[in-house]
Amino acid sequence: MTAFFYRKPKLRLGFLLSPPLLWLGLAYLGALAALFVTAFWHTDSFTGQVVVEWSMDNFKTLFTDAVYRTITFRTVGIAALVTVIDAVIAFPMAYAMAKLASSRAQRILVIAIMTPLWASYLVKAYAWRSMLSGNGALSWLSPGYGVTATIITLSYLWLPYMILPIYAGLDRLPDSLVDASGDLGARSFRTFRSVILPLTFPAIVAGSIFTFSLSLGDYIAVKIVGGTSQMLGNVVYDNIGAANNLPFAATVATVPVVIMLAYLAAVRRTGALDNL
Amino acid sequence: MRKLLWAALGLGLAVIYFPLAVVLLDSFNADTTFGWPPSEFTLEWWSRAASNEGALNALWTSVQAGLAATAIALVLGTMAAFALQRYRFFGRNPVSLLIILPIALPGIVTGIALNNAFRTILGIDLGLLTAVIAHATFCIVVVFNNVVARLRRMGGNLEEASMDLGATGFTTFRLVTFPMLRSALLAGGLLAFALSFDEIIVTTFTLGTGMETLPIWIYNNLFRPNQAPIVNVVAALLIVASTVPVYLAQRLSGDTASGGRL
Amino acid sequence: MKNRKTRLAGVLGAGLLLAACGTSGSNSAAPPGAQGFTPPKLEALKALGQPEGELNVLAWPGYAENGSNDPKVNWVTPFEQQTGCKVNVKPFGTSDEAVTLMKTGQYDVVSASGDASLRLVASGDAEPVNTALVPNYADVQPFLKDKSWNSVGGVSYGIPHGWGANLLTWRTDKVTPAPTSWSVLFDANSPYKGKVIAYDSPIYIADAALYLQAHQPDLGIKNPYALDDKQFTAAVNLLKQQRPLVSEYWSDYLKESQALKNGDAVVGTAWQVTVNLTKGEGAPLEAAVPGEGATGWSDTWMVAAKSAHKTCAYKWLDYIISPKANAQVAEYFGEAPANTKACAEMTDKTLCDTYHANDAAYAAKIAYWTTPIPQCLDGRTDVKCKDYGEWTKAWTEIKG
Numbered sequence: 013m014t015a016f017f018y019r020k021p022k023l024r025l026g027f028l029l030s031p032p033l034l035w036l037g038l039a040y041l042g043a044l045a046a047l048f049v050t051a052f053w054h055t056d057s058f059t060g061q062v063v064v065e066w067s068m069d070n071f072k073t074l075f076t077d078a079v080y081r082t083i084t085f086r087t088v089g090i091a092a093l094v095t096v097i098d099a100v101i102a103f104p105m106a107y108a109m110a111k112l113a114s115s116r117a118q119r120i121l122v123i124a125i126m127t128p129l130w131a132s133y134l135v136k137a138y139a140w141r142s143m144l145s146g147n148g149a150l151s152w153l154s155p156g157y158g159v160t161a162t163i164i165t166l167s168y169l170w171l172p173y174m175i176l177p178i179y180a181g182l183d184r185l186p187d188s189l190v191d192a193s194g195d196l197g198a199r200s201f202r203t204f205r206s207v208i209l210p211l212t213f214p215a216i217v218a219g220s221i222f223t224f225s226l227s228l229g230d231y232i233a234v235k236i237v238g239g240t241s242q243m244l245g246n247v248v249y250d251n252i253g254a255a256n257n258l259p260f261a262a263t264v265a266t267v268p269v270v271i272m273l274a275y276l277a278a279v280r281r282t283g284a285l286d287n288l
Numbered sequence: 289m290r291k292l293l294w295a296a297l298g299l300g301l302a303v304i305y306f307p308l309a310v311v312l313l314d315s316f317n318a319d320t321t322f323g324w325p326p327s328e329f330t331l332e333w334w335s336r337a338a339s340n341e342g343a344l345n346a347l348w349t350s351v352q353a354g355l356a357a358t359a360i361a362l363v364l365g366t367m368a369a370f371a372l373q374r375y376r377f378f379g380r381n382p383v384s385l386l387i388i389l390p391i392a393l394p395g396i397v398t399g400i401a402l403n404n405a406f407r408t409i410l411g412i413d414l415g416l417l418t419a420v421i422a423h424a425t426f427c428i429v430v431v432f433n434n435v436v437a438r439l440r441r442m443g444g445n446l447e448e449a450s451m452d453l454g455a456t457g458f459t460t461f462r463l464v465t466f467p468m469l470r471s472a473l474l475a476g477g478l479l480a481f482a483l484s485f486d487e488i489i490v491t492t493f494t495l496g497t498g499m500e501t502l503p504i505w506i507y508n509n510l511f512r513p514n515q516a517p518i519v520n521v522v523a524a525l526l527i528v529a530s531t532v533p534v535y536l537a538q539r540l541s542g543d544t545a546s547g548g549r550l
Numbered sequence: 551m552k553n554r555k556t557r558l559a560g561v562l563g564a565g566l567l568l569a570a571c572g573t574s575g576s577n578s579a580a581p582p583g584a585q586g587f588t589p590p591k592l593e594a595l596k597a598l599g600q601p602e603g604e605l606n607v608l609a610w611p612g613y614a615e616n617g618s619n620d621p622k623v624n625w626v627t628p629f630e631q632q633t634g635c636k637v638n639v640k641p642f643g644t645s646d647e648a649v650t651l652m653k654t655g656q657y658d659v660v661s662a663s664g665d666a667s668l669r670l671v672a673s674g675d676a677e678p679v680n681t682a683l684v685p686n687y688a689d690v691q692p693f694l695k696d697k698s699w700n701s702v703g704g705v706s707y708g709i710p711h712g713w714g715a716n717l718l719t720w721r722t723d724k725v726t727p728a729p730t731s732w733s734v735l736f737d738a739n740s741p742y743k744g745k746v747i748a749y750d751s752p753i754y755i756a757d758a759a760l761y762l763q764a765h766q767p768d769l770g771i772k773n774p775y776a777l778d779d780k781q782f783t784a785a786v787n788l789l790k791q792q793r794p795l796v797s798e799y800w801s802d803y804l805k806e807s808q809a810l811k812n813g814d815a816v817v818g819t820a821w822q823v824t825v826n827l828t829k830g831e832g833a834p835l836e837a838a839v840p841g842e843g844a845t846g847w848s849d850t851w852m853v854a855a856k857s858a859h860k861t862c863a864y865k866w867l868d869y870i871i872s873p874k875a876n877a878q879v880a881e882y883f884g885e886a887p888a889n890t891k892a893c894a895e896m897t898d899k900t901l902c903d904t905y906h907a908n909d910a911a912y913a914a915k916i917a918y919w920t921t922p923i924p925q926c927l928d929g930r931t932d933v934k935c936k937d938y939g940e941w942t943k944a945w946t947e948i949k950g
Binding site: 140143 | 294296304305311363364365367368375381383386392394398401404421424502503506510519526527529533535537538539
Binding site for chain 3: 342407413414497498511512513514515
C-alpha cells in the first residue's frame with residue numbers, strides 16, 4: 013500500500029492535508045463566515061431573537077457613531093504603544109541573553125522568561141490591580157485605573173512573547189557579522205542600526221504580531237485595571253453577553269479581524285512569519 | 289555597554305518576577321484584604337486549597353481538556369507540517385496563513401464564532417468536547433511550527449535511503465522519521481498543553497455552563513473574599529510547578545531554539 | 551490548482567448555507583408593547599411529578615447561598631436535603647446577563663427583575679407558573695401579586711421573591727458630611743471626582759432620569775423608564791457629564807466591594823448586600839435612599855420553558871418563598887421579603903420596618919427596573935419613547 017502511495021504523491025498530499033484543512037478550513041473558517049454573516053442581520057431588542065433581514069444598518073452604525081471610531085483608535089493606539097514598549101524593553105534583554113550569556117546560562121534564562129507564562133494571565137492582571145490600587149505597593153505612581161494602567165499591565169503580560177522571538181533571532185545572528193562591523197570602524201550604535209537591527213527585524217515583527225493581536229482583542233485585563241475605559245474587545249463582549257446582540261457584536265468584531273489580516277499581510281513580506 | 293545590557297536584563301527579570309513574588313507572599317498572608325506589607329503569615333490557605341473541591345475539579349477539567357486538545361493538535365499539526373514542508377502546491381501560502389489564523393485573530397472572535405457555530409448552527413450543547421475542539425484549533429499551529437522547524441533540519445534523505453534499503457513507508461516512519469521527530473513533538477505538545485491550560489477567553493465561550501477550567505475558576509473566585517487567598521495559592525503552585533515542563537520543553541527543542549508563543 | 555480555489559469557495563458557501571439554515575427564524579409575534587405583546591403559547595405545569603434530582607438556578611448574588619461565600623450562610627443545602635434536588639447556582643451581575651444566560655436553555659429557574667421578566671416571557675424562555683402548585687404563594691404580599699412585570703393578560707409568570715432599592719452608599723470616614731442627595735454622584739463639581747462607582751448597565755440611565763425628574767422638572771419626566779427624545783438626551787448628557795467622576799463601573803458586586811474597601815471608590819450606587827459585605831470586611835460604610843427617591847427591583851422567580859427539572863423547579867419556588875428561607879435571603883441580601891410571614895422569622899426584628907416590607911405605599915414609590923419600550927410606559931400616546939436597544943447603544947456611547 014505504501015508503494016501505491018509512493019507513486020502517487022498527490023494522493024499522499026491529499027491524505028496529509030485533508031484532515032487539518034477540513035478542521036481549519038471547514039470548521040474554523042466556516043464558523044467565522046457564519047459569524048460575520050450575522051453582521052448583516054439584527055436582533056429584536058425585546059425578545060432577543062435574531063431576525064434574518066439583510067441590511068447594512070449595523071455597519072452604518074459602526075461607521076457613523078463617533079464612539080466606535082474613538083474606541084477603535086484607542087484600542088489600536090494601546091496595542092501599538094504596548095508593542096513598542098515591549099520591543100524596547102525586550103531587545104536589550106534578549107541581546108544580553110543571546111550574546112553575553114554562556115550557553116548554560118542561556119538555557120536557564122530562557123526558562124526564567126518562559127515560567128511566568130504559566131502563572132495565569134488573570135492572577136498577573138489582578139496582581140497589578142492591587143499594586144496600582146489606592147493602597148497598593150505602587151500607589152505612589154498613582155496612575156489610577158485607566159488607559160495608563162492598561163498599557164502598563166498589557167506590556168507586562170506580553171513581554172515574554174516579545175523577548176523569546178527576538179532572542180531566537182539574535183541567537184541565529186552570527187557573531188562574526190557584529191565583529192566585522194566593528195573591525196570596519198563602526199561604533200556600537202552604528203553596528204546596531206545598520207547590521208543588527210535589519211537582520212533581527214523579522215524577529216521583532218514576529219513578536220509584535222502577538223503583542224499587537226493580544227492587545228487588540230483583550231477585554232479582561234482592561235476590565236480588571238482599566239477603570240472606565242473600553243476597548244474593542246469590551247464592546248464585542250458586552251454586545252454578545254449583556255446586550256445579547258450577536259449581529260452587532262459580529263459587526264464590531266470585523267474591525268480587529270480586518271486590522272489583523274492587514275497587519276499579517278503587511279508583515280508577510282518581512283519574513284516574520286517564518287520567525288514565529 | 290555590556291554592563292548596561294546586563295543591567296537591563298537584570299532589571300527586566302526583576303520587574304517580571306516582582307508581581308509573582310507578591311502573589312507568592314500573599315498566599316501566606318493572613319490578612320484577607322492583602323494589606324501590604326503582610327504582617328502575619330499562615331499556611332491555612334495552602335491547606336484549604338488542597339481540599340477545595342472547586343479548584344480540584346477545575347484542575348482536572350483543565351488537564352483533560354489540555355491532553356485531548358494536545359493529542360488532536362499533535363496529529364493534525366504534524367500532518368499539516370509534512371504537507372507544507374515536503375510538497376510544493378498551489379495555495380501553500382494561504383494554507384500556512386490559515387493555520388496561523390486561530391492564534392493571530394483575537395481570542396474573543398474565535399470564541400464567539402465557535403460558540404455561534406456550536407449552539408446556533410449545529411444546535412449542540414456546550415460541554416467539554418466543544419472546548420477541546422476550540423483549544424485544538426489554536427494549538428495546531430504550535431505543533432506545526434515545531435515540526436516544520438525540525439523537518440527543515442532533517443531533510444528527506446534519510447527517509448529515501450531507508451526506503452531504498454527496502455523498508456515500507458510505515459516502517460520508515462516508525463524507525464527513521466518518528467525518532468527524529470520525537471523531541472520536536474514533545475516540545476510542541478508541551479507548549480500546546482501550556483497554551484490550552486492557561487487559555488480563558490475562548491474557553492469562556494465554548495465550555496459547558498456548569499464546568500470550569502482552572503483559569504475560569506480563578507476568574508470566578510478572584511474577587512470573592514473567602515476564595516481569593518486560595519486563588520493566590522493556586523497561582524503560586526502553578527508558577528512553581530510549571531518550571532518542570534518548561535525545562536523539559538527547553539531541553540527537547542534546544543536545537544530548534546523555537547521562540548515566542550509557539 | 552483549481553481544486554484549492556474551488557475548495558475554499560465551497561467552504562465559504564457551505565458556511566453561508568449553514569448560517570442561513572441555523573439561525574432561528576424571525577419573530578412572528580406582534581410588535582412588543584406594554585402588555586401589548588403576545589407571549590408565545592406556553593402551558594404551565596399541570597401537576598408535580600417526581601423530583602428529578604437536579605436543579606440549575608440562575609440567581610442574583612446572595613439569593614441562593616450554598617455556603618461557598620460564607621460557610622455560615624447556606625439555605626441551599628437544607629433544600630437539597632429535603633427534596634433530593636442537587637442545586638447548581640450561577641450568579642449574574644445584570645439583568646442583561648440573565649436574559650442572555652437563559653437563552654442557553656441550561657437553567658431551570660431564574661430570579662428575574664422587572665427589566666428581564668417581560669423579555670423572558672416575550673421570547674418564550676419563561677413559561678407561565680401554576681401558582682396552585684406553590685402552597686406558600688398564598689402568603690405573598692397582595693401588592694406584589696399579578697403586577698405588570700410578573701403577569702401578562704391575567705396569567706401569572708412567576709413567584710414574587712422580594713424587592714428593594716438601589717442605594718446611595720458612602721465611606722463614612724472619607725465622605726463628610728453624609729450625603730442626602732444623588733447630586734454627590736452627578737454634580738460636575740462633586741468633591742469626590744474620580745472616586746465614584748456606578749452600575750454598569752444601560753438600565754442605569756433610569757437613575758439619571760430619576761435625578762432629572764427631581765432637579766429639572768421642566769423636562770416633564772414622570773416615569774424614568776419612559777423617556778422621549780428630549781428627556782433621553784438630557785439623561786444621557788447627565789451621564790456623560792458624570793463619567794469623569796467615575797473611577798469604575800461595576801457589574802460584579804464583589805469587585806465593587808473591593809473597590810470600596812480599598813478606597814478606590816468612596817461613594818456610589820450599591821445593593822444592601824454589598825454594603826453588608828464590605829462592612830463585614832472592616833470598611834466603614836453607610837447606605838440610604840436619598841431625597842429624590844431611588845430605582846429598585848422587584849424580583850420574580852420564573853421557570854424556564856425548556857427546563858428538564860420542572861418538579862424540582864416548583865419545589866424550589868415553594869422553598870425559597872417559605873417564611874424561613876425568605877427571611878434568610880431578605881436578611882442576608884438586605885431587601886423586603888415577599889412572604890408576609892417572613893418578618894416573624896427574621897433574627898433582627900427591626901429589619902422589616904427598615905425595608906418597609908409591609909408598606910404598600912412605600913413600595914409603590916420605588917422606580918422598579920422595567921424594560922423600556924417604544925410605547926411610553928407612563929401612558930403618553932403622542933410621543934414615542936426610547937426602547938431598550940437605544941438605551942444599550944447610548945450606554946456604549948456614555949462609557950466612551
